[in-house]
Amino acid sequence: MAKESLKARERKRERLVAKYADKRAKLKAEGDWVGLDKLPKNSSPVRLHNRCKLTGRPKGYMRKFGISRVTFRKMASEGRIPGVTKASW
Structure with missing residues (x-):
């Protein structure tokens, strides 16, 4: 943080x-x-x-979502980002 x-x-x-x-x-x-x-x-x-809007992390920023990859992964696994699901094949 x-x-x-x-x-x-x-x-x-x-x-x-x-x-x-x-x-x-x-x-x-x-x-x-x-x-x-x-x-x-x-x-x-x-x-x-570009910094993560939630944590302020400067690296691993994802432009489309405005958050870092770490925060994105955590939120996606919790189901808090609409339309994002874990890939399985």
Whole structure:
């Protein structure tokens, strides 16, 4: 389980990226690189890192579900993810 501060930092970055997305796109289209430099560093989408929404685990992230592989396996075996069943043949 990741520290709460790491999860909070990532959520803060997500909010900043969403806040400055339109302004960033406009400045890029105009080619105003000086204006882009003045935006906050964490408002760049490149600085985002996918983390599990439940545990904050940074590795083994499954985009389709938004959780890590470990959490996915646990929830799937408990039947808590609709439409996901254990394969058997």
